[in-house]
Amino acid sequence: MTNIDIFSPLRLGPLQLPNRVVMAPMTRNRAGRGNAPGPLNATYYAQRASAGLIISEATQISPQGLGYPGTPGIHSSEQVAGWKGVTDAVHAAGGRMFLQLWHVGRISHPSLQPHGALPVAPSAIAPTGQAMTADGMKPFVTPRALETSEIAGIVEDYRHGARNARAAGFDGVELHGANGYLIDQFLRDGANRRTDRYGGDALNRARFLIEITEAVVGEWGAERVGVRLSPTNPFNDMRDSNPAATFATAVGELNRFGLAYLHVVEPAASDPVPAGEVPDIRFFRKHWRGALIGNKGYDLARANAVIRDGCADLVSFAVLFLANPDLPIRFRRGGPFNPPDRKTFYGGAAAGYTDYPPIGAE
Numbered sequence: 001m002t003n004i005d006i007f008s009p010l011r012l013g014p015l016q017l018p019n020r021v022v023m024a025p026m027t028r029n030r031a032g033r034g035n036a037p038g039p040l041n042a043t044y045y046a047q048r049a050s051a052g053l054i055i056s057e058a059t060q061i062s063p064q065g066l067g068y069p070g071t072p073g074i075h076s077s078e079q080v081a082g083w084k085g086v087t088d089a090v091h092a093a094g095g096r097m098f099l100q101l102w103h104v105g106r107i108s109h110p111s112l113q114p115h116g117a118l119p120v121a122p123s124a125i126a127p128t129g130q131a132m133t134a135d136g137m138k139p140f141v142t143p144r145a146l147e148t149s150e151i152a153g154i155v156e157d158y159r160h161g162a163r164n165a166r167a168a169g170f171d172g173v174e175l176h177g178a179n180g181y182l183i184d185q186f187l188r189d190g191a192n193r194r195t196d197r198y199g200g201d202a203l204n205r206a207r208f209l210i211e212i213t214e215a216v217v218g219e220w221g222a223e224r225v226g227v228r229l230s231p232t233n234p235f236n237d238m239r240d241s242n243p244a245a246t247f248a249t250a251v252g253e254l255n256r257f258g259l260a261y262l263h264v265v266e267p268a269a270s271d272p273v274p275a276g277e278v279p280d281i282r283f284f285r286k287h288w289r290g291a292l293i294g295n296k297g298y299d300l301a302r303a304n305a306v307i308r309d310g311c312a313d314l315v316s317f318a319v320l321f322l323a324n325p326d327l328p329i330r331f332r333r334g335g336p337f338n339p340p341d342r343k344t345f346y347g348g349a350a351a352g353y354t355d356y357p358p359i360g361a362e
Ligand SMILES: Cc1cc2nc3c(=O)[nH]c(=O)nc-3n(C[C@H](O)[C@H](O)[C@H](O)COP(=O)(O)O)c2cc1C
Pocket: 024, 025, 026, 027, 028, 056, 057, 058, 100, 176, 178, 179, 228, 265, 295, 296, 297, 298, 316, 317, 318, 319, 320, 345, 346
């Protein structure tokens, strides 16, 4: 037990965070023309600048990495300029912000891909479910398995995205290695049946993540790079035969970089774990040598408990932050909390985005 809680400041590499309340990454499908952020997005993020750290919505590193309408990219100069408007607004409001780097892999659809191409993945395994296209939901297609020789090019796309994120004025980047997107598709054996050096045992399945980490650390320095993982989240039709073994290996490899943090979408009681121990936050505390962000379903009491027990250093909040732009002050005062409007989570304009009232104005 310690006296540290969610309101305690924290030194995170070169950054001084005033509190440990992190805004979790949230896709909101409100980018403008050319999938570039605009003034509305800058207002939304600046409203949330009292977070110890903001992590942006997932942001595609290349046109091939796109999987949903209206998500922002970080591959064009128009997008870099748009994001610069966002980071300037967040900094002017006293905040700090990382960009979440994203490639959706098989969670796309030919209608979203350049030249109508098939989405790419570690293996040609179609996920069960539907893609969100510009014309509504469509069944996922069987993706094309990447050739071994193509993988270096995707690592380069991550490097390029990371470099653009610096030009756009971010304070760092987070690799989206969670929730069934491309990096996670390589990590978990339900989506990766490769027989080359990127498939097979856990070390081979972690190789894609490690090569990307190396490239991105080369652009930013390790102290400004975080990684997000979701060891048991079945979202996007994901599974692994032994998540404890898979993620102990991945984290063991990541340890050598000295990264800013590891961000874990923690196991839910209903997540399937066919073999091995449940890789919960204590498991990551044991295996990870660095700052740890816990996530999923936290309220103030649970967040303080996990920090006081020494199991996490920070906690991220998604839905609570979406609906409460001034979440840290609401935590300090014990509420009240605005209810989230789920109809406006994905897509639309200011309604359900920048119009959640600050405390005292409800
Ligand atoms: C609207 C919405 C969009 C999300 N988009 C992302 C995303 O872009 N990247 C990501 O890693 N997780 C994303 N998530 C997952 C959240 O970051 C978080 O893990 C999840 O909501 C659980 O946290 P919570 O209980 O505090 O809401 C999203 C969640 C929501 C509700």
